[in-house]
Amino acid sequence: MKKFLFHILLFFAVIGAVDAFVGLAGDYLQRNAKGGKTGQFNNLVMKDNHDILVLGSSRALHHYDTPFLSDTLGMDVYNAGFKGNGVILACGILELVLKHSHPKLIVFDIEPAFDIYTYEDDDNHKRYLYNLKPYYRIPEIGDIFKDISREDWLAVHSGMVRHNTSIITMTVDNLVASSKDSAGFEPLAGTLLSETKAVIDPDREIDTLKIRYVERLIGIARAKEIPVLFIASPKYGCTDSSELDPLKGICLENQVPFLDYYSSQEFNSHREWFQEATHLNATGARIFSSIICGDINSVLQI
C-alpha cells in the first residue's frame, strides 16, 4: 500500500508541475493574443472602448449587425453576444469592461432559456462561467464564481482547468493575427427550410439566480450611470411573448426600457429572414438592425 500511495503522490507531483507550467503559459497566451477569439475577447474586456455594447446569447451575436449599426448611428457599436450564454456571462463582461471603459449604452438581448427560466443544459449554471475563467483573480469575477459554484472557484486555480480546451486556440491566436473585423457580429447564412417553430420546454420554471443576475446587470450599469436597453429579438412563428413577462416586470420596476420584437408580426411570417426558428440570418439581422436604430437613438436622447 505504501508503494502504491508513494507512486500516486509522485504522479501527482509531476502533474502539479505540468499544471503550474500550463497555467503560466496559458495566462501569457491569453494576455498576449494577437487576434482570433482570444484576442477579441481579451481586448473587449481589458482594453477597448465602445460607445454601445450589445450583450446576450447567440441571438445577440447573430442578430445585431454592429458594422451597420455603427455606420447608421455614427457610433462605435460592438457585439459581445456569446453562443449558449446569457445574463451571467454578460454581468462578468460588463464588470470587466467598466473597469477601463464607459459605454454610452448597454443593449441586452434576451433569450428566455438563458435569462429567465431553468434550462436542461444549464448544469448548475457553471457553463456560463467558462469564458470568465482566465479573469478569476479580478475580485468582481471571483465574486461571481463564488456565488455560482465554490467548486469551480477552487478548480479554476488549476492552470489546466483554467485553460481547459482553450490552450490550442490561444496558441494559434498568438501566432496568427486575425484580420477579420466585424465588430463582434457573426452573420448567419442560409434560410429556414421548413415550418419549424422554437420549442418551449414545458417543465421549465423561473430561475431565480438568472433573475438575480438580470437585476445585478441593471445595478452594475446604473452604478456607473449607463442606460440599459433590453430587447427581445424575433423568433420565427412566435405569436405570444408572455414568457417574457417576468423580465418585463423587472424592467418596469427598475424603469428600464424594454423592446419586445419577440413575436413581432413584421418578422414571424418571414421565413426567408431566419436561418432557423430562433436565429435570424444575415438578411434578417440587417432588417432587424435597421429597425432598432431608431429605438437606440430614442434611448440615447432621453
Added chain:
Amino acid sequence: MPFNSLHFWIVFPVIFIVYWLIPIKFKAVRKIWLVLVSYLLYMNWKPAFAMILLYVTAVTFWGALSFDKIKSKKKAMGWVLALLSLAPLVVFKYYNFLNDSLTTGLEHAGLHFALSGLNWAVPVGLSFFTFQAVGYLFDVYRGQYAAEKNFLDYVLFVSFFPQITSGPISKASEFLPQIKNPVPFSYAQGKEGLKLLLWGMFIKVVIADRLGIFVDSVYANFLAHNGTTLFTASLLYSIQIYCDFSGYSLLAIGLGKLLGFNLINNFRRPYFAVSVTDFWKRWHISLTRWLKDNIYIPLGGNRCSRARCYFNILMTFLVSGIWHGAAWTFILWGLMHGVILVVERALGASKYEGHNPLIKGVRIGLTFLIVSFAWIFFRCPDISTAISYIGGIFSSIGVPAVSEMGGAVILILFIALFILLFKDIREEFFPSKFRFVDSGVFRGFAYSALFCMIILFGVLDGGQFIYVSF
C-alpha cells in the same frame, strides 16, 4: 453522484483510505462501510430512491431464501417473486408508456379512456440493480446458486456503488464470493484499477462528451443540416455512445479493482465485430449474458426448431429494447437487432473465421454501418423523428458541418480518436506488436499525458452518462 464529477473525486480517496485502513479480520466492518457509502452516494441523486433499492434488495433476498423452504408450487412462487421484484421497474419506468400507448390505441378504436400519468422521476440505475437482483433470484430458482443467507453481503451485492447506476450487471456466482472473502490490498490490482480509471475517464470526457456537443446540436436541429452532416453525426454518435458507456464501465471496473473486487468486463472493442451477432458478444456483455441466461435459454435457446429459435432471438431482443427505455424507438431498435441476428443466422453469416483482411474489413465496415443506422432510432425521441432524420441523410450531399466544432476541438478529437484507434487496433489485431508501449518509460509518459489531456481537453462539467438514464 457521477464518477466524472469533482465531488466524487474529493469523496473517493476518503472511501478508499478508510476501507483499506479497516483490518481484514474485521471484514463485516469493511462491508458495512461499503454499504453505507454505496447508499449515501446513491441517496445523493435523490434520498427517496434508496427505498426502492432497499425494496428490490429485500424482496429478492427473502424470496430466494423462500425457495429453499417451499417444495411445492415453486414455479408459482417464482412468478410472484419476479413480479414483485420487477414491480418498481414497471411502475416507474413503463407505467406512463403503457398508459399512453393504451390510451392512444383505444382512441384509434373510438374508445375514450384515460388514466392520469405519473409525474415521478425514474430512480437512477433502476434497470441495472433490478436486473442484477432478479438475475440472482432466477439463479437460485434454477438451482444454479445457493440462496444467500447473509443479508449484509447481499445488500452490498445489489448496492455496490461502482456498478449501481450503469452496471456491469454482475452474477451472484462471480461477485458474492468476492464479498464473502475480501482480499488484502494488491499493488498490481490497484495499479490496474487506476489504469482503467484513467482510460475510462479519457474516453468519456475527451471523446464522448466532446463528440456529444456536436452530435446533440445536429440532432436537435437536423432540419437545418445537409445529408452529409446528418450521416457524419450518426456515425459520430456511434463513437460517442461507445466511449460514454464503455468509459463508465471502465470507471466502475477500475473503482471495483481499487477496492479489491473484480467486475465483469462489459465491452470488447464492439466496432470491430464482423457481424451484428458478433457485435452483441462484444457490446454490453453483462446485459447480453443476463438476457441469454434469463430470457433466451429459458425460452428454448437454439436447442429447438429453427423457427422457434428465431422467435427466441426476437423475443430476447424485444426485451433488450424494452429494457433500454419506455419508448417505441427502443422497441424498434431492439427488434431491428433481433431481425438482423435472425437473418445472419439464416444465411450462416453470424461468424467469419477466415483470414482475408479485405472480407474482414468489409464485414466490420458493414456491421458498423448497420449498428450506426439502428442507433438513429435509439437517439431520436420518436420514430417519426428518426424516419425524418434518415430521410434527411439521403436528401442532400454537402460539406459536413464539423467546422461548427471549431478547429481546436477537431484537432483534440483527431488526436484522441487516433489514440483510441491505436489502442483498440493493437489489442484486436496486433496484441504482440508495438511492444514499445509496454515499456515503463512509455507508460509513465502515456499516463501523465492522458491525465493532462483529460484536464486540458475534457468536458469537465460532470455531464451525465447516457446509460444512467436507462
